[in-house]
Amino acid sequence: MxxxxxxxxxxxxxxxxxxxxxxxxxxxxxxxxxxxxxxxxxxxxxxxxxxxxxxxxxxxxxxxxxxxxxxxxxxxxxxxxxxxxxxxxxxxxxxxxxxxxxxxxxxxxxxxxxxxxxxxxxxGLSALRVLRRMGSLLGRRVMVTGASGGVGRYAVQLAARAGAHVVAISRSPAQADGLRNLGAQEVHSEPAAVRQPVSAVVDNVGGQYLVDAFASLSAGGTLFCVGRSSEADVMLSTDTLLGAEGPYGRSIHSFFLTGxxxxxxxxxxxxxxxxxxxxxxxxxxxxxxxxxxxxxxxxxxxxxxxxxxxxxxxx
Known part of the structure; x- marks a missing residue:
C-alpha cells in the first residue's frame, strides 16, 4: 500500500x-x-x-x-x-x-x-526581535534600510509604535507615502541622503547601503545586519571600525532569526x-x-x- x-x-x-x-x-x-x-x-x-x-x-x-x-x-x-x-x-x-x-x-x-x-x-519575527535588541526606542532616531520590503515594513511599524523617530530608506519613490502611513517620519532614497545622525539601524540591504548607514550612526550607535538584498559585499575601512573616521563606539551586530x-x-x-x-x-x-x-x-x-x-x- x-x-x-x-x-x-x-x-x-x-x-x-x-x-x-x-x-x-x-x-x-x-x-x-x-x-x-x-x-x-x-x-x-x-x-x-x-x-x-x-x-x-x-x-x-x-x-x-x-x-x-x-x-x-x-x-x-x-x-x-x-x-x-x-x-x-x-x-x-x-x-x-x-x-x-x-x-x-x-x-x-x-x-x-x-x-x-x-x-x-x-x-514580523525578525523585525520584532531585532528592535528588542536595541533597547528602549522612545525618542530615538532609528533607520530602516530596505523599508519597503517585508521585514522593513514591519520594522517601520513596530519602531514607530515604540516611540522612535523612524527614518525609512527605500529606492522606490512611489513607496514614500505608504511608508509614512506606516509610521515613518522621514523617507529617503538612500542612507547617504540622511543628514542627521541616527542611534540605531535595521539594515536589510547590505553592500554600500550598510557602509553609508553605518556612517550615519551617532557615537555608541548600533547597526544590525538583518538581510542582504543587494547581494553585494561590504567593505569598511579599519579606521572607520576603530573610530578614527567618524564617531567613536559604533558597532555592527549580526542577526539570524533561526540560529x-x-x-x-x-x-x-x-x-x-x-x-x-x-x-x-x-x-x-x-x-x-x-x-x-x-x-x-x-x-x-x-x-x-x-x-x-x-x-x-x-x-
Missing amino acids: KDPLVRALVVDHTAPGHLSLTDVPVPRPTAHETLVRVEAVSLNSGEVYQAIRPETPNGTQLGWDAAGVVIQQAADGSGPAEGTRVVTVGQAGWAELRATPANLLGTAPENADPGALSTIPVA DPTTDFSADLTWLAGEIATGRLHPSISWRGPWTRHAEAVQLLLDGRLHGKAVLDLG
Missing part, C-alpha cells in the same frame, strides 16, 4: 520560477509536533533565491511562512487543540500539510485572514497574529493569488517589483 500524498511546491529547475506543484508524502508528526492544514503561505527572498540556485537539488521542499488550522494535536498534548487557527515558522511550509512543534507555532483569532497571518513569521532551533517563538507569533487580526499591524501584502500562480510571484520578486509580501492561497 502506497503512503498517502499531499501537494507541495518543490524545487524543479525545469519549471518556471524553478518550482512546481507535485505530490509528496504526508508528513509524519513526532510526538511533540502538531499537524496543520496550510491555507496560505508567503514568500521570502532568501528561499526564492535558494530555489533558483543550480546547486539546490530538484525535489527540495522550501517555505518558512505558513498559516492554517490544526487538524491533529501533538500526541504529547503540547500545542493547540484541533480546529485552532495558527501561524507557523519552519521548513517545508509550502505544502498542504505541515508538522510543527509548539515552539514554532502561534495561535490566532478564529476570524483572522490566513493570508495576512502568513506574512508574519520571518518578516537556535530550540528558540520559543510561540508567544511572539501569537502576539503578532493578534495585532494583525485587529488591524493594529498592517501585513503589507503587495501581491496575492492561488499557489498555482507561484511562478508569477517568484518572477516579480526576482525582478524587484514586489514591495511588501507576496502571498499564495492554497484554496
